[in-house]
Amino acid sequence: MVPALYDCVIGHARTGPVRHSFRFRTYLWLVDVDRLPRLPRLLRPLAGFRSRDHFGGGAPSIRAGLDRFLAARGAEPVTGRVLMLAHARVLGHVFNPLTVYWCHDADGTPREVVAEVHNTYGERHCYLLHPDERGRADTAKEFYVSPFFPVDGDYRMRLPAPGERLSLTVRLDREGGTPFTATVSGRRQPASTAGLLRAAVRHPWSTLMVSAGIRLHGAVLYMRGLPVRPRPRHDLQEGLR
Template sequence: MSAGAALYLCTVTHVRTVPSRYALRHRTYMWLTDPDAPPRLPRLLRPLARFEARDHFGGTRPTIRAGLEAFLAARGVDLDGGPVTMLAHARVLGHVFNPLTLYWCRRRDGSPLCVVAEVHNTYGERHCYLLRPDDAHRATVDKEFYVSPFFPVDGAYRMRLPEPDRRLDVTVHLERSEQRPFTATLRGERRPATVRALLRAALHHPWSTLAVSAGIRLHGIRLYLRGLPVQPRPRQLPQEGVK
């Protein structure tokens, strides 16, 4: 495998406070890797972890890195060969669903440049946010993408996005009308990306990305049965650089 790759055994939590409190917790695992050098597994294990350009950005570029560079270039940002670290789910047994993929981008000298947050919804749509975190790893951006059917496309996201090291600790708040009706956290422990670690993770969380998307739909049904009104989904316009 790639020497710089790592696995994170994660706990994802979602907490809604409006109009009533509802919380969910889900365990999974994610990869931290260089999109230029994704892990290369033994042939028999490759179905457990594949990273493909079609699963990110517009899906039309030859590599994930090329898709990222096109997105940034459309916004006047030049990576100029600087390193990138990607946190994502891999394609497992032919299926992938990445609610949130994060890219920490650095200049050639190693100083922080920006973070890109790539969001997928369960309708097969994707949207990317360009973020400029402060020294406390915090960034705020207007919400521009329909994710949950129970929230309209308004408000803003306030995120805390420290680059993972021994631990992964990401927080996303949705802020609307001076309230925080939704908070998501992603926390995990780093493991070396060895064959043994991958087999253990895959055994404990079989078909992990399918479980994530199925779990989101199941909780959506529960919220609907509780009487939460569904917000109309606007037409998603293509983003510049994500084609």
């Protein structure tokens, strides 16, 4: 099952106060954080997994960063496998708007899910979720992401563990409606040398294109008259410092 690649379509849809939507194609990795892919030397620039790109960035491994975060939130240690869905570092660059961690007990029973969010200002925030059997979980919004939304409202997330197909939804509910929905859909591909090369050729500089696309569409919204909301000070959470 892992590691695996997912050929994905990511969609953003805004319904107010200005209607705007876009979709783009990319690829994501699904990996076991304790058994990260070992690539041939020549392919390593195409897929790097570094602890400094996740959680507080100062832990010796991604798993250690997750453990620190969970301990700070009073959660029991994860005794089983942790699956991570994320962009890998490509040619020295990485940007993960959303990284998802599915945590399991030693017997394979699903436990909590951690949703790690990065914004384009270099800040990060993690949500500790307890999804139902269909992968659905709700949480209050606590982090400034889009410059056009204040930090209020609630996220309605659907984050079932990936199988042959990947289907995730993050919906923002605010008083008066649902102004924003993000979706990620994809199909699993083998994480072979050929599979990685195909993905890299189809989506060169994939992580750079993601961050550039977000900024481009932000500029479009600004030119269409959306006011920028002040960005509040964001203090790092306990366990991310």
